[in-house]
Amino acid sequence: MAEAEKTLVGDHLVDKIRRRRKLAETVSPLPAAPRVITVSNQKGGVGKTTTTVNLASALARRGARVLVIDLDPQGNASTALGVPHRPEVTSVYDVLLGDSSLDDALQPTTDHENLFCVPSTINLAGAEIELVSLVAREQRLRTALQSFLAQAEHAYHYVFIDCPPSLGLLTVNAFVAADEVLIPIQCEYYALEGLSQLLGNIQLIQKHLNPGLAISTILLTMYDARTNLAQEVAGEVRSHFPEQVLGAVIPRSVRISEAPSYGQTVHAYDGGSIGALAYLEAAAEMAERGAGAPQAADSHEDGEA
Numbered sequence: 001m002a003e004a005e006k007t008l009v010g011d012h013l014v015d016k017i018r019r020r021r022k023l024a025e026t027v028s029p030l031p032a033a034p035r036v037i038t039v040s041n042q043k044g045g046v047g048k049t050t051t052t053v054n055l056a057s058a059l060a061r062r063g064a065r066v067l068v069i070d071l072d073p074q075g076n077a078s079t080a081l082g083v084p085h086r087p088e089v090t091s092v093y094d095v096l097l098g099d100s101s102l103d104d105a106l107q108p109t110t111d112h113e114n115l116f117c118v119p120s121t122i123n124l125a126g127a128e129i130e131l132v133s134l135v136a137r138e139q140r141l142r143t144a145l146q147s148f149l150a151q152a153e154h155a156y157h158y159v160f161i162d163c164p165p166s167l168g169l170l171t172v173n174a175f176v177a178a179d180e181v182l183i184p185i186q187c188e189y190y191a192l193e194g195l196s197q198l199l200g201n202i203q204l205i206q207k208h209l210n211p212g213l214a215i216s217t218i219l220l221t222m223y224d225a226r227t228n229l230a231q232e233v234a235g236e237v238r239s240h241f242p243e244q245v246l247g248a249v250i251p252r253s254v255r256i257s258e259a260p261s262y263g264q265t266v267h268a269y270d271g272g273s274i275g276a277l278a279y280l281e282a283a284a285e286m287a288e289r290g291a292g293a294p295q296a297a298d299s300h301e302d303g304e305a
C-alpha cells in the first residue's frame with residue numbers, strides 16, 4: 001500500500017473511532033409520548049425501507065421501544081426484520097380491513113428485543129381497491145394505532161411506517177396516522193424531482209385530514225462523498241430544507257445493501273460498519289431533536305429544484 005493510501009485508511013479509522021466514542025458518550029433522550037413517523041417518498045428505491053428498519057433498529061439499540069409498521073405490499077421491511085409474512089400471517093392488511101387489531105398482528109423481531117413489527121403480506125396489494133368502499137377509509141390505520149398505543153402494556157417511543165412508492169390510499173392512511181414525515185432523499189441527479197408533488201400532497205393531508213402532520217426530518221441516503229454530484233445535491237437539499245435535513249448522512253455502502261438478503265438490519269449484519277455507524281448517528285440526532293421545530297409543508301411550495 002502506498003504511503004498516501006495508508007494515511008487515508010488511517011484517517012478513516014481515526015474518524016470512525018472518534019465518531020463511535022462520541023455516540024457511546026451520549027445518551028439518547030426518550031420522547032414523553034410516542035412519535036409516529038411516516039417514511040415516505042413516492043420515488044422508488046430511494047432508501048425508504050432501508051432507512052425505516054435501520055433507524056428503528058438503531059433507536060431500539062439506544063434504549064427506545066420501537067414499532068415498525070410495514071405498509072408496503074412488497075414486504076421488504078418485514079423481510080429485513082426477519083418477520084414471517086407469508087399470505088396466511090395476520091398482517092396490517094387484516095388491521096386495515098378491521099378484521100384484526102394491531103396487537104394481533106404484532107410480532108417480535110429477530111433484530112432486537114425492543115423492536116417489533118406489524119408485517120405486510122402480498123394481500124395488501126389489493127387493499128388500495130378494497131379500502132375505497134369502506135367507512136373512514138383514510139383513517140383506518142390511525143384508529144387502529146391510537147387504540148393500540150393507548151392500551152399497550154409497555155409504552156412505545158417510536159412508530160415507523162414504511163410506505164410504498166406511490167401516493168395511494170395506503171400512503172394516505174400512513175400520513176393520517178402520523179405526526180411526522182421523514183423523507184429519505186437519494187443523493188443523485190433526479191433527487192428533487194417529484195418532491196413538490198409529495199409536498200403538495202402533504203399539504204392537502206394537512207388541510208383536510210391531519211392538521212398536525214409536519215415534515216420533521218429529511219435524510220440524505222446513498223451518499224458517495226467522492227462525487228461532486230452527491231455534494232451538490234446534498235447542498236441543494238440543505239439550502240431548501242435547512243431545518244429538516246439531518247447532519248448525519250447515510251453513505252452508499254455494500255454492507256447496508258447486503259443486510260436484507262440475510263433478513264437482517266445493518267446493525268445485526270455488521271454492527272461495526274460505517275453504514276451502521278451512520279444510521280446510529282442519524283437516530284441519535286433524531287432523538288436529540290425530539291419532534292424538532294417542524295415546518296409546515298406550505299412553507300416549501302417552491303421546494304423543487
Ligand SMILES: Nc1ncnc2c1ncn2[C@@H]1O[C@H](COP(=O)(O)OP(=O)(O)OP(=O)(O)O)[C@@H](O)[C@H]1O
Nearest residue numbers: 044045046047048049050165222251252253256257
Ligand atoms: N446506503 C445504501 N448503500 C447502498 N445501497 C443501499 C443503501 N440504501 C439502500 N440501498 C439499496 O438500494 C435499494 C433500494 O433501497 P430501499 O428498498 O430501501 O428503497 P425504497 O425507497 O424502500 O424502495 P421502494 O420504493 O421500492 O419501496 C435496495 O437494494 C437497498 O439495499
Ligand SMILES: [Mg+2]
Nearest residue numbers: 048049072076
Ligand atoms: Mg421500500
